[in-house]
Amino acid sequence: IEIKLRNIVYRSFHARAPTPDCSKGNISSVYTDRVLVHVKDLTEEKVGQVVWLRSRVHTSRAKGKQCFLVLRQQQFNVQGLVAVGDHVSKQMVKFAANINKESIVDVQGIVQKVDQKIESCSQQDVELHIERIYVISTAEPRLPLQLDDAVRPETGEEEGRATVNQDTRLDNRVIDLRTTTSQAIFRLQSGVCQLFRETLINKGFTEIQTPKIISAASEGGANVFTVSYFKTSAYLAQSPQLYKQMCICADFDKVFCIGPVFRAEDSNTHRHLTEFVGLDIEMAFNYHYHEVVTQITDTLVQIFKGLRDRYQTEIQTVGKQFPSEPFKFLEPTLILEYPEGVAMLKEAGVEMGDEEDLSTPNEKLLGRLVKEKYDTDFYVLDKYPLAVRPFYTMPDPHTKYSNSYDMFMRGEEILSGAQRIHDPQLLTDRALHLVTNGYKCVIISCLISSFQFLGLERVTMLYLGLHNVRQTSMFPRDPKRLTP
Amino acid sequence: IEIKLRNIVYRSFHARAPTPDCSKGNISSVYTDRVLVHVKDLTEEKVGQVVWLRSRVHTSRAKGKQCFLVLRQQQFNVQGLVAVGDHVSKQMVKFAANINKESIVDVQGIVQKVDQKIESCSQQDVELHIERIYVISTAEPRLPLQLDDAVRPETGEEEGRATVNQDTRLDNRVIDLRTTTSQAIFRLQSGVCQLFRETLINKGFTEIQTPKIISAASEGGANVFTVSYFKTSAYLAQSPQLYKQMCICADFDKVFCIGPVFRAEDSNTHRHLTEFVGLDIEMAFNYHYHEVVTQITDTLVQIFKGLRDRYQTEIQTVGKQFPSEPFKFLEPTLILEYPEGVAMLKEAGVEMGDEEDLSTPNEKLLGRLVKEKYDTDFYVLDKYPLAVRPFYTMPDPHTKYSNSYDMFMRGEEILSGAQRIHDPQLLTDRALHLVTNGYKCVIISCLISSFQFLGLERVTMLYLGLHNVRQTSMFPRDPKRLTP
Numbered sequence: 001i002e003i004k005l006r007n008i009v010y011r012s013f014h015a016r017a018p019t020p021d022c023s024k025g026n027i028s029s030v031y032t033d034r035v036l037v038h039v040k041d042l043t044e045e046k047v048g049q050v051v052w053l054r055s056r057v058h059t060s061r062a063k064g065k066q067c068f069l070v071l072r073q074q075q076f077n078v079q080g081l082v083a084v085g086d087h088v089s090k091q092m093v094k095f096a097a098n099i100n101k102e103s104i105v106d107v108q109g110i111v112q113k114v115d116q117k118i119e120s121c122s123q124q125d126v127e128l129h130i131e132r133i134y135v136i137s138t139a140e141p142r143l144p145l146q147l148d149d150a151v152r153p154e155t156g157e158e159e160g161r162a163t164v165n166q167d168t169r170l171d172n173r174v175i176d177l178r179t180t181t182s183q184a185i186f187r188l189q190s191g192v193c194q195l196f197r198e199t200l201i202n203k204g205f206t207e208i209q210t211p212k213i214i215s216a217a218s219e220g221g222a223n224v225f226t227v228s229y230f231k232t233s234a235y236l237a238q239s240p241q242l243y244k245q246m247c248i249c250a251d252f253d254k255v256f257c258i259g260p261v262f263r264a265e266d267s268n269t270h271r272h273l274t275e276f277v278g279l280d281i282e283m284a285f286n287y288h289y290h291e292v293v294t295q296i297t298d299t300l301v302q303i304f305k306g307l308r309d310r311y312q313t314e315i316q317t318v319g320k321q322f323p324s325e326p327f328k329f330l331e332p333t334l335i336l337e338y339p340e341g342v343a344m345l346k347e348a349g350v351e352m353g354d355e356e357d358l359s360t361p362n363e364k365l366l367g368r369l370v371k372e373k374y375d376t377d378f379y380v381l382d383k384y385p386l387a388v389r390p391f392y393t394m395p396d397p398h399t400k401y402s403n404s405y406d407m408f409m410r411g412e413e414i415l416s417g418a419q420r421i422h423d424p425q426l427l428t429d430r431a432l433h434l435v436t437n438g439y440k441c442v443i444i445s446c447l448i449s450s451f452q453f454l455g456l457e458r459v460t461m462l463y464l465g466l467h468n469v470r471q472t473s474m475f476p477r478d479p480k481r482l483t484p
Numbered sequence: 485i486e487i488k489l490r491n492i493v494y495r496s497f498h499a500r501a502p503t504p505d506c507s508k509g510n511i512s513s514v515y516t517d518r519v520l521v522h523v524k525d526l527t528e529e530k531v532g533q534v535v536w537l538r539s540r541v542h543t544s545r546a547k548g549k550q551c552f553l554v555l556r557q558q559q560f561n562v563q564g565l566v567a568v569g570d571h572v573s574k575q576m577v578k579f580a581a582n583i584n585k586e587s588i589v590d591v592q593g594i595v596q597k598v599d600q601k602i603e604s605c606s607q608q609d610v611e612l613h614i615e616r617i618y619v620i621s622t623a624e625p626r627l628p629l630q631l632d633d634a635v636r637p638e639t640g641e642e643e644g645r646a647t648v649n650q651d652t653r654l655d656n657r658v659i660d661l662r663t664t665t666s667q668a669i670f671r672l673q674s675g676v677c678q679l680f681r682e683t684l685i686n687k688g689f690t691e692i693q694t695p696k697i698i699s700a701a702s703e704g705g706a707n708v709f710t711v712s713y714f715k716t717s718a719y720l721a722q723s724p725q726l727y728k729q730m731c732i733c734a735d736f737d738k739v740f741c742i743g744p745v746f747r748a749e750d751s752n753t754h755r756h757l758t759e760f761v762g763l764d765i766e767m768a769f770n771y772h773y774h775e776v777v778t779q780i781t782d783t784l785v786q787i788f789k790g791l792r793d794r795y796q797t798e799i800q801t802v803g804k805q806f807p808s809e810p811f812k813f814l815e816p817t818l819i820l821e822y823p824e825g826v827a828m829l830k831e832a833g834v835e836m837g838d839e840e841d842l843s844t845p846n847e848k849l850l851g852r853l854v855k856e857k858y859d860t861d862f863y864v865l866d867k868y869p870l871a872v873r874p875f876y877t878m879p880d881p882h883t884k885y886s887n888s889y890d891m892f893m894r895g896e897e898i899l900s901g902a903q904r905i906h907d908p909q910l911l912t913d914r915a916l917h918l919v920t921n922g923y924k925c926v927i928i929s930c931l932i933s934s935f936q937f938l939g940l941e942r943v944t945m946l947y948l949g950l951h952n953v954r955q956t957s958m959f960p961r962d963p964k965r966l967t968p
Contacts, residue, residue: 034771036770054770056735073735074735074736074737173730173734174730174733174734175734176734177730177731177734177735177736178734178735182734183735183736186690186692186736187690189693190685190690190691190692193691194681194685194691197678197681201674201678206670206671206674207674207677207678208670208674208958209673209744209761209940209957209958210958210959211744211759211959211961212696212744212746212759213709213720213746213758213759213961213966214966215966215967225697225711225712225713226711226712227709227710227711227712227720228709228710228711229709229748229758229966230748230750230963232966234966236697236711243958243959246657246658246661246968247661247958249658250657250658250659250660250661250662250666251540251557251558251661251662251667252558252661252667252670253558259743259744260693260695260696260743260744262696262697264713264714266714274697274713275695275696275697277693286520286538287518456693473693474692474693474694474727474731475694475695475727475730477695477697479714482697482698482699482713482716482718483699484730
């Protein structure tokens, strides 16, 4: 009963209004026809208009009879001015100056043009002359991190000033996610998913949902998480691979899925998470596995183009804190054959055998060499030596290489793919090997090409030229982190 | 080494050609410029043309010097005729008659108009006069289920003939998924996801990814799966609720996610799964929770319209096996207040109190009454009694009801939502109650409305008028089923 009474007391926002400038009252019943504008829409076209907006107080700074507020909404902010005058009392200036940072306020004001661009705000040409202000929600006076510190570049002119380390960010992720940089990263990431699906749906793909709780470890038992499942045990799927293939055998022809994959790998690197989001495709092809390579590279190119054309604001915003060169790609995509890659590395002084696999540093180096020679951050390395690929990879009929390939962004692998052998007997053996628990094996009877994207987080990271996959996972999971 | 040698032998398809009608050879090197047509494109416009197609042999039936084949591709099939003549030998007719059902074949033939519609095929106006046939992949001679049995309606003129029970279907899901009914269900389900996202992206929502492995049970500890996580334990998320709310507090404003949710509930009903796909939305609103209700109902209406307009073939296909009335909805959506719902039930003879919750049979009955009165299969029941909702539900300021609602499709609940109390202290208590494991609680400081869609599978099932959620989950998981 106590709780219920309390709820009724708090049934709506109470404006906290210590001065006559702000009337008390129940906002939700009084102001239902008030139109709130968005900070991003405060441009020169609105000069002279009286507007209402709801935003966070990013900073406040009193200076005599004036108080400057920076009002922030997502990636955008605008300068607000509360100055003693016809509409504003001294008391109100003091009130404004005392509002805790990160509080949510409703303000009414007139949009005014400024003489000199306001460099520190996204809205540089106007400011808001505030006449009324209501505190909708007061933030704690002390925050665990300062948003200004959290968006400061680590190099450049501000070098040496406070920044926020990654654990502090992640421990206080709700505040860290409010920075303009985080807002931009995750809006762009939403775009990656949308562009991926949009492109594939247009190509006639069907989206599928695959189970995450499975009866047997999908990659042979290593690095798998175990789940208690009623009176038995189960595992978390390390990949949707088997289910995608079943869909192809069930005549779905072209499928994709976006969903979590789980790896119980005890590695604490910049690019490993224990849970990440996989972007997966599977398709049957008619004659040659390059039909598939073309579909994937085209999908990626559509994503890169879409990001460049629709998410330029976000790319610029992230670039302010983490400068990087714009992501470059070619049309059609560069497909480099393995021997040419090896030759380029050898020319650059690397000692390696023709059928040797690429080490991570050599992948990075090859990425730089390809960028110099071809001016692209995205390419395919095709025809890997048969010796370095899994046994179910289709050999090239004429050479010691295989029908398999990796794709790279900024020198890091994002996808590994291959034509699979379709000999039913061999694949039955393989399926039995993978899935043993009372489960009828799948006979793969069509030409399929398998591959897995190495994660939404990694694609976003590499596109933006960031350096840690935790920056592109909202709530990352690694061996040491399960919260928030 | 043995395996490698074997791989090379099977480097490409060998046409199995026992008659001179079909030459041997390596298809992938010989026929790279052959264009394959899709069965669905075999219409009267193609009459007289010679085409190639790759399809499954659905059935074959020899009759003297002729053999009729039904060739199936996904939801579509066409009749093929192999008849002794200029291009076809007696041997070839025999060969065609002996191809195992479900084998994949490449056929060349002339499209011919038929005098009488072929009722048993999707392509009713034409048939294919086959001149060449290659078996690309031979199916096993005995299948665990017959596709014809698997699509037979359980009532109507074929009543009493063989059908396939659900466990047999699920045990052999790869074959069951090939039926025209399954193909249609899962293509439509892909459409539900796409329409959901398309609508929300257009409304300015951001897609988010939330972790599935969490440090503490999200719904108070009951019905949660435990995961071994390195040297500790973790849980599988029962809902993305907390993470969605954190995103709102982090200024994302409007977010949605589509992903698996896990419930360790030991119930074996037609509508419970232990893993299902949740379609989730969370948004801040400015003044009234009906802003949110309108956004959700509008999203659902866009989905219903999109399915009706873009997936009519699929709806018709499913209807052949599982007849149901077309799904009806109103624009704007009917919002019924709880007292009116109770009054309708009482008028129909139900005895219940005004503040009593609805039982599942009463929900079903109310669905039928609403359909009779308003001619809609979709409606909102608004203003539930405060007494039957969780303690964090916002009370209505003037009555004993609350700012909460359920949404129904064909009389079954698909979504339950409410305005949440935003008093920080109370919500801090709540957050601490929910999340205790060394995790800094979230202070919810904006008006938010929470709700969860009750599953992609359920929405698809109810839209199509199906009766078991296992029909709309490709690889369902329940207490007794972990495979395939």
